[in-house]
Amino acid sequence: MNLFAALLFRNRLAAAGAVVLSIIGILALLTPVLPLQDPYTTHMGSRYLLPLSPGHFLGTDGLGRDLLSRLMWGTRLSLAVGVVAAVGAGTIGSAVGIVAGYFGGRTDNIIMRFVDMLMGFPYILLALAIVAVLGPGLMNALIAVAAVNVPFFARNIRGITVGLAHREFVDAARLSGKGHLKILVTELLPNALPVIVIAMSTTIGWMILETAGLSFLGLGSQPPQADLGSMLGEARSAMITSPHTSMVPGAMIFLIVMSINLLGDGIRDALDPRLRSGALARPMAATLVRRKTVPGPTGEGLLRLDDLSAQFHVGKRVYRAVSEVSLALAPGECVGLIGESGSGKSVTALSVMGLVASPPGVITGGAARLEGEDLIGAPYERLRSLRGSRVAYIFQDPLATLHPLYKIGDQLAEAIRCHHPISRSEARKRALKLLADVHMPNAAARLDVFPHELSGGMRQRVGIAMALANEPDVIIADEPTTALDVTVQAQILALLDELRRARGLAILFITHDFGVVGQLCDRVAVMYAGRIVEEGPTAEVLAAPAHPYTARLIACVPELGAGRRRLPAIPGLPPAVDRLPEGCAFAPRCEKATEACTKGEIVLSGAQRRWRCIHPEPVA
Amino acid sequence: MTLALKTEALAKRFPAGRRLLGGPRTFVHAVRPVTLEVRQGETLGVVGESGCGKSTLARMLVGLLAPSEGRIEIEGRALDKADPVAFGKLIQYVFQDPQSSLNPRKTIRAILEAPLRNLHGMGRAARETRIAELLAAVNLREEFLDRYPHEFSGGQAQRIGIARALAATPRILVLDEPVSALDVSVQAQVLNLLADLKAEFGLTYIFISHDLAVVEAVSDRIAVLYFGSVVEEGPAERVFARPRHPYTQLLARSAPAVGRPLAPGGEGELPDPLDPPPGCAFAGRCPKATDICRHTAPALRPIEGDQLAACHQPL
Structure with missing residues (x-):
């Protein structure tokens, strides 16, 4: 709630709207007790008095009635009508929308076509028709305005409901024995309610305008009772001679509607989950770097990370996603980086090229060197010239990384032309060659298809082709086969293996799957809670893991051919990286942990094989 | 041995390419006639890649989707109409994504109470005792009851999903990729829990997954689905060790x-x-x-x- 208020008031216009609206609202509520003159008493001797006349702060109207008093009573009436109409239209429209969205099919079709028909009429015509049937009067104007706005709510809420109705919790509710009505009321309504409330609050402004329109035409409130619209209507005849009589209610309508709209926009933005997570804040072009010292290179390697640390700063919390990770890749080598979700393996990979979103990401220490050149803190132009040309990425979901509206061939050509000034036709030829290199069947025809026309495996081939477009030295592959079926996964892994052997590519392969690491990688590094806990040649690590975490993780993964059995699970959960315990992060889940494990810093020791443990498993 | 579940030529087709007037242009056969028998107390593993129809099959088995053809018999009783309420007391479903299968605006208590109230018409006191039993069965603490789903990790949320399925006291559980959204260390915890529950309550499992190793580790028999049809079926120890298809x-x-x-x-x-x-x-x-x-x-x-x-x- 506090977060919501903070987000809302960060938007100055919304805050101004809230202040103006609450002042008007409080005044309208207090109108009956304020020392105002009677709004209906006429004084034919004091007609059209100008504002600031004695006894009449805002002057008087054509019948000598006090304008200030009429304005306050009129505002009160208009606000009440607006709120009631919004609630009425919102309730009926939402009910219609939820029913249509939940049942779908024919019900949905019939209801929504009827709603479309209503929407097809100009709203004022429809309102006029309704008032013509029911007769003039404020109540009938209210009904007309509410009825005219039902389609807006119906459409809006139907859209929300369609999204919700296919969620699994609705199926779960059906299996729990809930009937349709119960599901509508207890499962769908609570989830749609925030949207309904926001839509209602933002439409009060329209409702007031529309009622005012009807009253202006003499179809709404009847004399002597006045809302803001009928005040305007009465003042129309004196618009030239006494403009203040129309300006006073006009200004009030403007203030109310403007403040409601500004506040409504603010509320909508503040409740948008994307804004909350900071996604709408534009990330910087490269990750923020805040490091005190730069460690010297500790060894050779085409790409080497030295004590790389990356954190996420969210509010007062500091998430230590990656802590002092050192890793080296030689040309033609494939290194696996393995860990569970939240272990920091992806953040490590993204940090290399400054691709961690900032804010909230910050690289707080260490270096990432490509042939000796430190990439951390390198100028953005330099990073950009290296991204894709020397170091390329392959991501998990190619549907999310390929642009949905451009053809495959154009996207590949663009990737090439980013780093090589060649002609379009030349780039297209190279794109075709790339698709052939990744064994895309029928490559020539596939240049002119859109990403959604390809299967997952084919899309990942395009992703790989794009990574290869500028003949990089290093490919960082972040779970490239996790979303694929096993038979397709095997094809993609074989392709990556072939490419690295043929081209001498260095691959940093991020995964959670030991089987994949075992088949593809020369060396493997195991991450837990942001640190590397073990590293070494793949065969040795998998055959005889030194760190208890590695050992237990390998043991709890079922292996094909081992038959039916009980798996030795690791109890507990990985620690949250904003509250890392002292000592070894795995100690609370480790059977071998002693008091020494929970104290001080445990270092990663060893040469060819390294581990971060004081009670390692026996290693041959 | 008695049969827990039997399907006879169960099939599902979806209309595709609807014309403006009249019937659909063509049909997509998501599940081609499938005849399966699952014995009491057995775990039948169903393996297949995406698009093979395994989720459609599962949704038909629990009554969420009406079959186009064929019939389903549970413990000798034919269930002709796809009605989750009739199915619910006999067969329940555990979803793949534990988070999206829990209503984000309901407390765990409200989620667990729903099947007790709606399927079994239990009173307040009876529900309290039953919920305590269920939580103990899936190793969750009672203090979790008044929290909301987003406060739980994937493994905990899946335990809640399992507890909800058990609340209906079903005879059969359809487990649709119950561990594929979980990390490996948590995956083993949930698989072991499922094995314990099966022994404790005498359940029959239909375990659907794309992960061959997981299926092999939990199943008695395995059926392999390809393009909507069962292409191979046999004892778990033989299907992958000595495949015939x-x-x-x-x-x-x-x-x-x-x-x-x-x-x-x-x-x-x-x-x-x-x-x-x-x-x-x-x-x-x-x-x-x-x-x-x-x-x-x-x-x-x-x-x-x-x-x-x-x-x-x-x-």
């Missing part, structure tokens, strides 16, 4: 395993569901395919003992 062999070879070289099992993917091939759906990828495979669809038949395969030239 070339597709099963391809699956088993493709599964990444430590210490085995990369063996891509040929190129190619699923056929186009809008334009299915006339013969065996796997013929286009099969190294052994001959003319008969391309023209006549093979029927599921016993190859050796209780191992069945739908193949003209079984391995």
Whole structure:
């Protein structure tokens, strides 16, 4: 709630709207007790008095009635009508929308076509028709305005409901024995309610305008009772001679509607989950770097990370996603980086090229060197010239990384032309060659298809082709086969293996799957809670893991051919990286942990094989 | 041994390419006639890749989706109408994504109470006791009851999903990829919990997954689905160790395993569901395919003992 208020008031216009609206609202509520003159008493001797006349702060109207008093009573009436109409239209429209969205099919079709028909009429015509049937009067104007706005709510809420109705919790509710009505009321309504409330609050402004329109035409409130619209209507005849009589209610309508709209926009933005997570804040072009010292290179390697640390700063919390990770890749080598979700393996990979979103990401220490050149803190132009040309990425979901509206061939050509000034036709030829290199069947025809026309495996081939477009030295592959079926996964892994052997590519392969690491990688590094806990040649690590975490993780993964059995699970959960315990992060889940494990810093020791443990498993 | 579940030629087709007036242009056969028998107390593993119809099959089994053809019998009782309320007391479903299967605006208590109230009409006191039993069964603390789903990790949320399924006191659980959204260390915890619950409550499981190793570790028998049909069925210890259908062999070879070289099992993917091939759906990828495979669809038949395969030239 506090977060919501903070987000809302960060938007100055919304805050101004809230202040103006609450002042008007409080005044309208207090109108009956304020020392105002009677709004209906006429004084034919004091007609059209100008504002600031004695006894009449805002002057008087054509019948000598006090304008200030009429304005306050009129505002009160208009606000009440607006709120009631919004609630009425919102309730009926939402009910219609939820029913249509939940049942779908024919019900949905019939209801929504009827709603479309209503929407097809100009709203004022429809309102006029309704008032013509029911007769003039404020109540009938209210009904007309509410009825005219039902389609807006119906459409809006139907859209929300369609999204919700296919969620699994609705199926779960059906299996729990809930009937349709119960599901509508207890499962769908609570989830749609925030949207309904926001839509209602933002439409009060329209409702007031529309009622005012009807009253202006003499179809709404009847004399002597006045809302803001009928005040305007009465003042129309004196618009030239006494403009203040129309300006006073006009200004009030403007203030109310403007403040409601500004506040409504603010509320909508503040409740948008994307804004909350900071996604709408534009990330910087490269990750923020805040490091005190730069460690010297500790060894050779085409790409080497030295004590790389990356954190996420969210509010007062500091998430230590990656802590002092050192890793080296030689040309033609494939290194696996393995860990569970939240272990920091992806953040490590993204940090290399400054691709961690900032804010909230910050690289707080260490270096990432490509042939000796430190990439951390390198100028953005330099990073950009290296991204894709020397170091390329392959991501998990190619549907999310390929642009949905451009053809495959154009996207590949663009990737090439980013780093090589060649002609379009030349780039297209190279794109075709790339698709052939990744064994895309029928490559020539596939240049002119859109990403959604390809299967997952084919899309990942395009992703790989794009990574290869500028003949990089290093490919960082972040779970490239996790979303694929096993038979397709095997094809993609074989392709990556072939490419690295043929081209001498260095691959940093991020995964959670030991089987994949075992088949593809020369060396493997195991991450837990942001640190590397073990590293070494793949065969040795998998055959005889030194760190208890590695050992237990390998043991709890079922292996094909081992038959039916009980798996030795690791109890507990990985620690949250904003509250890392002292000592070894795995100690609370480790059977071998002693008091020494929970104290001080445990270092990663060893040469060819390294581990971060004081009670390692026996290693041959 | 008595049968817990039996399907006879169960099939589902979805209309595709609807015309403006009149019927649909064509049908997509998500599940082609499937005949399965699951014995009491058994775990039947169902394996297949995406698009093979395994989730459609599961949704038909629990009554969420009406079959186009065929029938379902649970413990000898035919369930003709797809009605989750009738099915709910006999067979329950555990969803793949534990978070999205829990209503974000309901407390855990409200989620667990729903089946007790709606399916069994339990009073308040009876519900309290039953919920305490359920939480103990899935190793969750009672203080979690008044929290909301987003406060739980994936493994905890899946335990809640399992507790909800158990609340209906079903005889059979359909587990649709119950651990594939979980990390491996948590995956083992949940698999072991499922094994314990099965023994404790005498349940029958239908365990659906794309992960061959997981299925092999939990199942008594395994059915392999390809393109909507069962292509192989048999005892868990034999199906992957000694596959009879070339597709099963391809699956088993493709599964990444430590210490085995990369063996891509040929190129190619699923056929186009809008334009299915006339013969065996796997013929286009099969190294052994001959003319008969391309023209006549093979029927599921016993190859050796209780191992069945739908193949003209079984391995």
